[in-house]
Amino acid sequence: MLLSIRRNFTLSRVSLILFLTVIGIFMFLPIIFLFNNAFKPLNELFLFPPRIFVKNPTLFNFEQLFLHTSAGVVPFTRYLFNSAVIALTTTFAVIIVSTMAGYVLSKHRFHFKAFIMGAILIALMFTPETVAIPRYLIVSGLGLKNTYLAHILPFLASPVAVFLMKQFIDQIPNSLLEAAKLDGATDMYIFMRIIIPLTSPAVATAAIITFQTVYMDVEGSTLYMTKETMKTLAYYVEAMTLNIPGVAQLSIGSSIGLLMFLPNLIIFLLFQRKMIQTMLHSGVK
């Protein structure tokens, strides 16, 4: 890392790095605060003047969180398990479904194509919150209440992911697919062997956004789940911070804040690396 900087040592580059570092620190500061807050003992949480970095790190906040939940009916780990299962399954399903749809919409020609594209474009601006009641009627009409499917299916139709895939697959040259066709490749083969490997950057982006949306979603648990054991971590967090006032809230809240942030961060790091690697090796320009 240092070597490459020295090799490209120019005044403009150094000033650029400096400028971006300042911006980066400013953007990252609240997150550092979040991390430190989670490990602050109570007296530091209420310290004046407030300090960003923790002095005597402690796991007290996490203890509070687990103590509080072990007293409840449903253990904290159950929510965590639900969230993990739902977020991972949904992300995987959305990627498959959207890549398939994106491929067809980009490279095939058939009736209703313009119509479907138009609908997707409008649906990009779709806010699930505004149509909560009709959605609830459909979910309960399909008999999906209190099942994992009710958490997963509403996210399956992701106009954003399909749009992203379609736009990305548009950039794959037609001549490549035609050449494969001439060599006798079927649509299935083209999809599996050409489209999927070449779309990895778009897949990475779609995975990151889908995971975040699903992981943060509260609506599914609030509306479609009546059993406490089927609800997710995000719901638990919201219920928790709304219901517990005072000192306990600050200590539990700070540990939960970190817990909610970490999986997102991990997924992002995982996929961002993959995205960049595939960009380097796949030869797509």
Next chain:
Amino acid sequence: MKPVSHTEVVISRSSTPNKGYGAKLKRFLRECWADRLSYLFLAPFLLSFVCFIIIPVVVAVLLSLTSFNGFAFPRFIGVSNFIYMFTQDVVFMKYTIPNTLKFALVVGPGGYILSFIFAWLIHQLPRSIRDYFSLALYAPSMVAGVALTMVWTATFSGDSIGYLNNILLSLGLIETPQLWLQDPKYLMTIMIVVTMWTSMGVGFLAMLGGLQTVNTELYEAGRIDGIKNSLQEVYYITIPSMKPQMLFSAVMAIVGAIKAGSISSALTGMTITPQYAGHLINNHIYDYAFLRYEWGYASALSVVLLLASYAIMKLSYWVFGTKEDE
């Protein structure tokens, strides 16, 4: 653009003569059958799309024409909801529309331009350290809900312990602690700042990806053709080469700006902000749907929101859309 598959089908289509409706229908069905693989690939998406997006939206449009409290059966009242909205709903005309416009105009294009600038700057860095910077800029958009509230309420806290008050007091810029979040004067600005902070989201990622797909040979070709500085390079080569990503992130920026609404209640801890200072259209919908239980009117509001965003969308297509696209 030439169709990749079904070339033979297209040929047979043009050679089939028209023979009345029956033959036309038959031909149509045959063509649909020939395209069955395409439909099969689309099926999973389309099914869930219809179930969870199209039908709910249609129902919402129908509900917007009714008076519905969530319990009794909806009563049809025609367009009175819309008439009421534009003639008698004082809060809507006086606060919601100006606030939403102001907020969306600053946050939408502002966030968009910022994400492009930062993505481009990061792209100039050596590859080995690029990741760290993109992580730092993307991180805020991963912080949602509780965590966001915690960090920013601590910053803008109204007593002298709040970070901002503390800093400004010690610098001598203010004499008494300001109630940042309760004062209607500041709330909007703070909402905009916080949203901008989280706006380096998906659009930013898409642009980063897009910058990497730009063919580097084009830059050399451009230099030969007389491009002098990097500004010209950006304008003539970079932006045209990554139009799909530019369009995508434009759409995401618009959506983000229009959807925002929970930010005001997250910051102030109240569903209705002081003197409606941070009242956006989504707060208005929430107010009517979940506080007053006027689902019909709330649906009418969301229909208006949908129409407005559709109009803005058309505009961004007009600006960024590729003309030869089918």
